[in-house]
Structure formats: structure tokens, C-alpha cells
Amino acid sequence: MTSTAETTSRPATRRRSSVRAQADARFGLLLATPALILVLGLVAWPALRTAVYSLQRVTLAGEESWTGLDNFRALFTDERFIHSLTTTVLYSVGFLLVSTLLGLGFALLLNEKFHGQWLARSLLIVPWACPWVMVGMIWKWFVDGEVGALNAALYQFGLIDSYAAPLSDSTGALVVAVLAGAWRQASFTGLLILAGLQTIPKELPQAAMVDGANVWQRFRHLTLPWLRPVIVVVVIINTIFGFMQFDTIWALTQGGPGEATSVLSIYLYEQLFVYTNIGLGSATAVVLGGIALVLGFVFVKLLYRSNAITEGVE
Amino acid sequence: MRTSRLRTVIVYIGFALFLIWVLFPLYFTVLSSFMTPSEIGVKPFHWWPENPTLANYIAIFTGDSAPFSTGQDGGIVSSTDAVARLVPAIGRSLLVGVAVVASNLVIAGAAGYAFSRYEFRGSTVAYLLLLASRVVPAIAVVLPFFVAFRHLGLLNTSLALIISYNAFTLPLAIWLLKTYFDSVPRELEEAAKVDGASRLRCLLMIVTPIARPGLIAAGLLVFLEAWSEFFYSLVLTNGLTVPPVVAGLQNLQQFSWTTLAAATMFTVVPPVLIALAFQRYIVAGLAAGSVK
Numbered sequence: 001m002t003s004t005a006e007t008t009s010r011p012a013t014r015r016r017s018s019v020r021a022q023a024d025a026r027f028g029l030l031l032a033t034p035a036l037i038l039v040l041g042l043v044a045w046p047a048l049r050t051a052v053y054s055l056q057r058v059t060l061a062g063e064e065s066w067t068g069l070d071n072f073r074a075l076f077t078d079e080r081f082i083h084s085l086t087t088t089v090l091y092s093v094g095f096l097l098v099s100t101l102l103g104l105g106f107a108l109l110l111n112e113k114f115h116g117q118w119l120a121r122s123l124l125i126v127p128w129a130c131p132w133v134m135v136g137m138i139w140k141w142f143v144d145g146e147v148g149a150l151n152a153a154l155y156q157f158g159l160i161d162s163y164a165a166p167l168s169d170s171t172g173a174l175v176v177a178v179l180a181g182a183w184r185q186a187s188f189t190g191l192l193i194l195a196g197l198q199t200i201p202k203e204l205p206q207a208a209m210v211d212g213a214n215v216w217q218r219f220r221h222l223t224l225p226w227l228r229p230v231i232v233v234v235v236i237i238n239t240i241f242g243f244m245q246f247d248t249i250w251a252l253t254q255g256g257p258g259e260a261t262s263v264l265s266i267y268l269y270e271q272l273f274v275y276t277n278i279g280l281g282s283a284t285a286v287v288l289g290g291i292a293l294v295l296g297f298v299f300v301k302l303l304y305r306s307n308a309i310t311e312g313v314e
Numbered sequence: 315m316r317t318s319r320l321r322t323v324i325v326y327i328g329f330a331l332f333l334i335w336v337l338f339p340l341y342f343t344v345l346s347s348f349m350t351p352s353e354i355g356v357k358p359f360h361w362w363p364e365n366p367t368l369a370n371y372i373a374i375f376t377g378d379s380a381p382f383s384t385g386q387d388g389g390i391v392s393s394t395d396a397v398a399r400l401v402p403a404i405g406r407s408l409l410v411g412v413a414v415v416a417s418n419l420v421i422a423g424a425a426g427y428a429f430s431r432y433e434f435r436g437s438t439v440a441y442l443l444l445l446a447s448r449v450v451p452a453i454a455v456v457l458p459f460f461v462a463f464r465h466l467g468l469l470n471t472s473l474a475l476i477i478s479y480n481a482f483t484l485p486l487a488i489w490l491l492k493t494y495f496d497s498v499p500r501e502l503e504e505a506a507k508v509d510g511a512s513r514l515r516c517l518l519m520i521v522t523p524i525a526r527p528g529l530i531a532a533g534l535l536v537f538l539e540a541w542s543e544f545f546y547s548l549v550l551t552n553g554l555t556v557p558p559v560v561a562g563l564q565n566l567q568q569f570s571w572t573t574l575a576a577a578t579m580f581t582v583v584p585p586v587l588i589a590l591a592f593q594r595y596i597v598a599g600l601a602a603g604s605v606k
Contacts, residue, residue: 027513028432035425035488036440042481043447046455053457102335109328112321116329122590123336125597129589130582131542133557137564137578141346141571142339149342152359183339188600195601244451247544251561265453272457273549285454296449 047289053282071283081284083259084267091178091249091263092242098182099238103189104231108223110190111197124194128187136251139180143167170260173253177261181248185241189234196230197223236299243291264288343582346575347371354572370576374400399559400577406472407555411540413476415533418487421480423529426491427517431500441492448485455481456549463550470551478546483536490535493602494528495521531599534592538585556581 057067075081110120127135143150145165154160166172200223208218224231246265249255255262255270262270264284271281346354348366428434429441459478460469468474502524503516511519522529544557553559560577563569589596 024432024513025434028428028437029434031424031428031432031517032434032437032440035421035444035484038421038480039444039447039484042477043450043455043485046458046481047450049458049461050455105328106332109325109332112325114322114325114329120329120332122593123333125589125593126340126586127336129538129585131544131557131585133542133544133561134578134582137561137574138339138343138582140564141574142342144571147346147354147571149338149345149359152357153338156358183335187336191597191600195597240449240451244453246453247557250544251564268453269545269549272460278457282457285457288451289454292449292451292454296446 050282050285050289053278054286056279056282058278067279071279072286075280075283075287078280080259080262081267084262084264087174087259087261088243088263088265091174091181091245091261092239094174094178095181095185095242095245096235096238098178099185099189100231100235102182102186103234104193106186106190107193107197108219110194121194124187124190126187127184128191130184132181132184132245132247133251135180135184136248139176139183139248140167140252143176167253168257170257173257173260177249177252180252181242181245184248185238189238192234193227193230196227200226232302233299236295236302240292240295243295244288343575343578346572347579349572351570351572354570370573371579373573374577374580399553400556400563400580403554403556403559404580407541407557410472410475410479410555411537413472414479414483414540415537417476417480418483418536419529419533422484422487422532423491423522423525424517425488427495427521429488429492430495431503432513444485444488448489452482453545456546459546460550470554472554474550475540475543475547475554478550479540479543483539486539487532487536490532490599490602491525491528494525494531498524498528527595527598530592531595531602534588534596535599538588538596541585 054071055066055068056064057070058064106124110117110124130138142148143166145151145163145168148163151160151163155163164172166176204222204226205218208222213221244265245263246269249261249263249266250269253261255266265288268281268284268288271277271284275281345361345363347370348368349360349363350365350367350369353360353364425444429437459474459481463469463471463474463478468477498521502520506516506520507513541555542557543555544561547553547555548558548561551558553562560574560581563574563577
């Protein structure tokens with residue numbers, strides 16, 4: 001998985017004369033400049049601007065005045081925000097667990113040989129290809145209390161006595177939101193872990209089998225350590241996606257019933273575009289962005305450590 | 315022998331559960347789109363339409379609700395306004411997607427190549443900052459875009475979406491393409507340079523053709539992201555692209571689920587077909603973009 005080009009290039013770089021090296025550097029800067037300007041203008045600037053808004057009071061007329069941390073104080077004393085925060089944590093934990101475990105299961109399954117394996121491998125990409133918002137829409141009607149096929153199937157198998165409408169119940173709505181999100185994310189997880197599984201050299205499991213290791217031992221001491229870097233990446237991506245989820249929940253419940261599925265992203269949307277409370281909305285954005293940054297930082301840290309560990313073992 | 319039979323049983327049970335998990339919600343959507351509103355509500359449930367109908371598809375495209383306007387199915391009558399918006403939205407979604415892909419491949423391609431081949435002062439720091447910018451959640455920085463586009467009079471235009479989508483696809487595309495260029499051997503370029511080819515000529519005539527698989531993978535991932543994007547289109551435009559238009563149909567009472575299902579199909583089928591057709595490129599891109 002490490003790139004070989006970097007190592008082969010070094011002698012060539014050293015041989016270059018300094019004049020040519022300078023011209024090379026100019027050419028590189030020239031090629032990279034448009035992208036750098038765009039990313040500065042389209043990511044760094046809006047992020048900075050949002051941070052500034054979060055420390056200000058902005059009137060409808062567009063007047064801005066500094067208010068220090070007032071917006072954050074208001075945020076953390078707002079019961080709806082605290083409720084949103086806890087809902088988001090609940091949602092992302094569920095989303096992370098279901099998508100990661102199902103994805104791991106799918107990857108292990110599709111790594112086995114069986115009739116229909118090619119079909120299953122093709123189908124694995126299908127939920128991932130569905131836009132998030134459409135996933136929400138499909139699941140909304142799939143679990144619907146009147147026309148939903150899930151009710152119909154459970155009813156016909158005698159598992160339920162009457163059709164249920166989970167989206168009108170607070171717990172039910174959150175569970176469906178987790179399942180719908182995980183329906184797509186488990187595919188993504190499965191695709192990545194399967195790609196990781198396919199890099200395991202064939203001799204390893206065979207050697208372990210000769211040594212008398214059983215299925216669990218092979219999984220625990222061979223497959224899992226091999227997959228560690230991929231799983232670390234997947235866990236962090238799934239956590240971030242859980243925290244930032246908007247589309248699926250919006251299509252499913254728009255945050256309802258009541259406030260049952262009003263996660264941070266929905267709270268943020270409402271503050272900015274329904275109540276036009278720029279200060280409070282931007283403070284929420286800073287909290288959300290802060291969570292993403294911390295998770296991203298942990299991600300890089302863990303990734304480096306797990307790389308060091310696997311490299312140390314090899 | 316016994317363990318291998320057990321293995322077979324477990325694998326096929328797993329396969330069956332997998333098929334149900336992936337296909338059941340989708341089958342329900344396809345099935346609904348070929349049914350009348352009254353048939354979808356029947357108990358016991360019809361697992362196959364009694365009289366398959368294309369009326370849902372016709373209704374969302376032409377607003378012609380004639381098949382449902384008489385008898386008990388009268389409720390399906392479609393809003394001509396929403397219908398009038400769906401067809402142009404498909405065209406605009408394609409336009410935005412193609413424009414974002416084109417700008418990404420040129421801009422990110424050049425940058426990715428630079429980071430792979432031509433170090434300049436600060437290039438490592440710049441590259442790391444680019445990677446870090448992937449962590450910034452789109453949803454958290456939407457307001458400055460909104461304010462700036464309102465100021466520039468760009469709200470509710472395709473250009474607003476093309477510009478803002480670049481913010482989140484560029485870092486991904488640069489990462490993917492840099493990784494890909496790293497895996498392309500340099501010998502051909504070195505040889506061409508000895509023959510007197512300029513750096514730019516090397517990039518255009520030699521590297522670009524070799525890097526085609528990487529460019530395709532990056533282009534496909536970027537297109538799928540642009541096609542599927544919902545939040546920015548919802549906030550910055552009045553539903554210019556397909557996802558917010560279709561999601562918005564849910565709020566209109568006159569649309570029954572069967573018609574919504576047909577509209578959903580138009581949003582879901584194109585990316586699914588693309589993903590199936592280019593599976594290998596996409597999986598390679600996803601793996602490179604997330605793991606390396």
C-alpha cells in the first residue's frame with residue numbers, strides 16, 4: 001500500500017542542477033496555485049468567517065457588533081441545543097456501531113467463495129450510490145404505517161399483530177434514522193474493508209490453518225490485525241458522517257416527531273435559515289466544526305500509530 | 315468435512331440476509347413506482363403489481379394525471395409547478411455535475427501532479443493543509459457562502475452550486491490524483507525531457523494519457539458527489555437540482571407515494587448505473603481516498 005514512486009524518485013531529484021530545480025519548483029507552484037487559491041477562498045475563508053460570526057451579533061440590516069462568547073453562553077443554556085447535542089451523540093453512536101459491524105460482516109462474507117459472490121459484490125456498491133436524501137425518502141415510505149413493505153412482511157410472517165408507524169414515535173424515529181443511514185454507510189464500510197481483506201496474502205490463512213488455528217483464532221490474530229489501519233479509518237469516517245448527518249434525517253422526519261431526531265445539523269439549519277439567528281447558528285457551526293476537527297486529529301494520530309505498530313510487527 | 319458444511323450453511327444464510335438488507339427497500343420503491351396509490355395500500359400486500367402502470371412516470375414528466383383522475387385514484391393529480399421544475403432540474407444537475415468534474419480535473423489534476431512531481435517551497439505544508447481542509451464539514455460553513463452569493467446576486471443560480479461544490483470536491487480530487495500520479499512511473503517523462511520536451515508538454519502528452527484511470531476514478535467520484543448533493547442546493551437555491559426538487563415533492567399533499575417513488579427512481583438510477591458500470595474505478599478511488 002505504500003507508494004513506490006516516491007522512493008525511486010529521490011536519486012533523480014538529487015542529480016538535478018540547481019537552476020533546473022528552481023525552474024521545477026516554479027512550475028510546481030504555478031500548477032498548484034489555482035487549487036490553493038480556490039481552497040483558501042472556498043474553505044479557509046468561509047471557516048474563518050463563520051468563526052467571526054459566532055463572536056458577533058448580526059442584525060437583519062446586516063450590522064455587526066462584537067459580543068465575545070455571548071453566543072456560546074446562550075447556546076449552552078439553550079435546552080434545545082443540549083437536547084440536540086445528546087441526540088447527535090446517540091445517533092452517531094448507533095450509526096457508527098450498525099454501519100461498522102454490518103460493513104465488517106458484509107466484507108467477511110463477500111471475501112468467501114460462494115455461488116452468487118459476483119452478484120453480491122456488485123450489489124454492495126448500490127446503497128452507497130444512492131444519494132443520502134433519497135435513502136431517507138425510501139426508508140420513510142419503506143417503514144410507513146400504511147403502505148410500507150416492512151410492515152407488510154413482518155405482518156405476513158406473523159412477527160407483528162398490526163402495522164406500526166415507527167416514525168411517529170420518538171424512539172422509533174431515531175432507530176429508523178440510524179438504520180436508514182447505516183443502510184448506505186454499511187456499504188461504504190463493506191467496500192473499504194473488502195478492499196483491505198483482498199490485500200491479505202493467500203499463504204497467511206493457509207499457513208495458520210496448517211498450524212491448527214480455528215476460524216476465530218484466525219480472525220482474531222490474523223485478519224483483524226491486518227485490517228486494523230482500514231478499520232481505524234472507517235471508524236473515524238463513520239463517526240464524522242454520523243455527527244454531520246443532515247440529508248437522510250431531513251427527508252425522514254425533518255427532526256421530528258417533536259424534536260426527537262433534531263440533531264445538531266438540523267438545529268444549525270433552523271437557527272440560520274428558519275429563525276435567522278446568525279450568531280447562534282454560527283456558534284453551532286463552530287461546535288460542529290470543532291467536533292470534526294478533533295475527530296480528524298484523533299484520526300490522523302491513530303492512523304500514524306497503527307501504521308507504526310503494523311510496520312513494527314512486519 | 316462437517317465444519318465445511320457448517321461454513322456453507324452460514325455463508326448462504328448470510329448471503330440471503332445481505333440480499334434482503336440491500337434489495338428489500340429498493341424493491342419496494344421500484345414496485346411502488348409501477349402501482350396505483352390504491353393498490354399499494356392493499357392488505358394483504360401485493361408483492362407484484364396486479365396491473366403494472368407507467369402512470370406515475372408519465373405523471374411526473376408530463377403532469378398528465380388522466381389515468382388517475384377518475385374513480386378512487388383521483389388523489390394523484392400532480393402539481394404542474396413541481397413537474398415543471400423536475401425536468402429542468404435533471405438537465406441542471408447534469409450541467410452542474412459536468413462543470414464541477416471538468417474544473418476539478420483541470421485544477422486538481424494540475425495541483426495533484428505538482429505535489430507528486432515538482433516540490434516547491436512550502437509544498438508539503440500546502441499539501442497537508444489541503445488534506446486538513448477535508449475535515450471542515452460543508453454544513454458548518456454554509457452561511458458565508460449564502461451571504462457572499464446574495465451579495466453577488468448569485469443565489470439561485472447553477473454557478474453558485476458549481477463554485478460551492480468545488481470547495482468540497484477539490485481537496486478530495488487533489489488527494490486522489492496526487493496518489494495516482496505517485497504510482498505512475500517517471501521514466502517516460504524523463505526520456506521525453508531528454509528529447510527536449512517541455513514540462514507542460516510532458517504533462518499534457520505523456521502523463522495525462524497514462525493517468526487516465528486515475529482521472530476517470532476521480533471524475534466519477536466527484537460527479538456522484540455533485541449529483542447527490544442536497545444541503546447546499548436546498549439552502550443556496552430554490553431547488554435547482556434534482557435531490558431537493560424530489561425531496562420537496564414530499565411536502566405536496568397531492569403527491570402519493572407511488573408518484574414519489576417514480577421521482578425517486580430518476581434520482582437514484584443514474585448514480586447506481588454509473589457505480590455498477592465503473593465499479594472497479596470507483597472502489598479503487600474510494601480505497602485510495604480513504605486509506606492512503
